[in-house]
Amino acid sequence: MATNIMLGGVGGQGLVLMTKIICQAGLMDQYDVKSNDVVGLSQRGGMVWGNVRIGDKIYSPNIRPKEADILLGMEPLEAYRWCSLLKDKGKIILNSKRFYPVPVQQEQEKYPEEDIESMKKRYETFEINAFDEGVKLGKKQVANVILIGILAKVLENEGETPIKVDIWKASIKQNVPTKAIDMNMNAFDLGYNFPRFY
């Protein structure tokens, strides 16, 4: 038994901290946990990815193709890039804020809007502009915690490796600046109570 969570984003979005928060929450709720976050060339602007595996006993930190249960897409193109890792019944948590890569900016290629739309039809998708919602809460940096809130609810509904809300919050508190704790708790609640769940 294992829940495989894949994360895809753009360098600078805070993906490494995301995996850390998820890992710590998993461990605090007594699971075995392994993660990767592959930071390739440069920390900003390039594609970055990571993954977390939570279960009773985890060997490899890597997720095999078609074995991911949840894809946490921090950016739509990056979600699309990694969707081949999803199981047929896998779910996507999607931040709809777009970051346009060089070939799109230089008008050599089009941002793959149609592919992203068909991906959303193929998999159950929880979509939110976490960036805008974060700005509304006070700082764009809390966007990721909104996505974690959604993840918490999805894991709870899936049943295999639920993690308690208190534990999620404790893990977040350990990893954000003290003065930003309240804002982050609000961000988590906003994600956790995401309208799609009702």
Added chain:
Amino acid sequence: METIEKIMLTGNQAISRGFYEAGGLIATSYPGSPTVGIIENTKAYETIYSEFSTNEKVALEVAIGGSFNGARSMVAMKHVGVNIAADPLMTFTQTPINGGFLLVTGDDPGLASSQNEQDNRIFGKFANMGILDPSDSQEAKDFTKEALKISEKFQTPMMLRITSRLCHSRSVVEVKERKEKEQSEMDTKTGEYCMIPPGSRKAQFFMKERLEKLEKFAYEIEINKLELKQETDTLIVTSGLLYNNLKEIAPNVSIWKLGLIYPISKEKAKEITSKFNRVIVLEEMMPFIENELQLMGIECEGKKYFSFTGELDVPDIEKGLYNAGIIDNMPERIEEFVETVARYPVFCTGCPHRPTFDILKKSKTKIIIGDIGCYSLSALPPFEQSNSIISMGASIGITKGLRKAKVLNDNNEPIVAVIGDGTFFHSGLPSFVNLLHNKEDNENITIIILDNRTTAMTGGQHNGSSGLYNEKDDMKVGIKSLLEGIGFDRVKEINQYDYKSAKKLFEEEIAYEGLSIIVANGPCALKYNMEEPYFYVDPEICISCRSCIRTGCPPLRMIEYEGIDKLKSSIDEDMCVGCSVCAQVCPVNAIKQSEKIDREGGEFIGN
């Protein structure tokens, strides 16, 4: 009852923790992916002296000094860093070890962030070191402690070899208390650290005997584990993360998992392998363990089934096992990711390198010799402005030779070399001295030193140009004064963000038919937290020329505006940090700055 504390650690953090628990005292490094995190983490322990040294050679030497006095010492570097440190390493390893000595090498199968894929297990053997290879964070911590113990017991230097995947991978680790280790003080009587003949000749025998003792010890070492499975005649020998990838597949084989991968006990290897009809070695990159076993006369296979390059992930291992006839069903071939629009790494929003390469792209220079650092990204779209990237500091020497060869071929076209401040201090400086010693008349070279006051690519570490250049700081002079002080007579300085002045200076210096140096200043926008009021485009003024777009700054994009036919430029105000470069390249002043606003955390240091 002692409660066991379990925490999640990356491989890098686990090594730091292991060094701390083992009573380690001196930890050094030069920042390089994937091992940057090790020293960043030891810095958090007050009982450990940690430093990022000028380069890997110096880092190694500082650790050697610590070990000489009996202090447990560790030096960490990326795989290619060992090349820089090879000179002291190859001689130091001939001496007996006093305080436990550990060299951590971060290998990079798959070249996630490196210029080559060298297998440093070869280096470990070459330097007569014992080599440990951990498979998860718990082992990274345990093996760090084990290595220091072995080092002292056998008076041998040890290598901990870790791969980039494991450096960044998190897993559960049980932490323990630190145990102090007394220093014994340096032995100054025997001359055993003086590696000149005849002592250095004697040292050859000492080294050989030491390795033989270690090989005997390897017979019963507990970190080499045999997992026997009934009803199989196949043994897989493996180490590191690949063990865990293999366990994920759970094939019907026995597994000999090596923790100490060099030296391997010949007696043990023969004893174990003789029970099997087939022995297959699973390892990334070179056939290191495979060769070791074959040297012992053990028949085995390995690289026949597994690639010589890249990482071996679960599907790669499955494919190899299928080809070897160990698993029956060929796994379905599924791409790991969907082929779609690429997202290359780019200069950050506000990066001082952006105007430099935008200017160079527009200049008459056809040859730009690049170097290692953030500015290596200039080789990628949209700039594509570096014609060579080899190794740290290599640009200056290469430019010298290239210039000479071209002159001999009656070609005097301009050559530009670029080098960052971190790389300048790492290994660039000797090449500058060489340029001066071997200077010729009318040597048409323009060198641009990109001084962003930090080692940015690896996360913004402090280096020789990070200080304030005053009496109280580590460096009292900047790069310009330093070069002038040793005798360069044409060194100019320019603020990178002053686009027009920079462009004019670049053009003048490239046109100058001699050796000239430009120190291009501009603090790293990320490290120094540039956060100026954002810029915006007035679509009524914009003429859709795309000058701003070609700078490749991430917040910029051509969009449709209501009531306007043509696409016009736009700026994502939430991403813009206000560097002003787009506004400066705009020919019609269509890009303007928003009102000055108070934003939190503005620590940007201007010029």
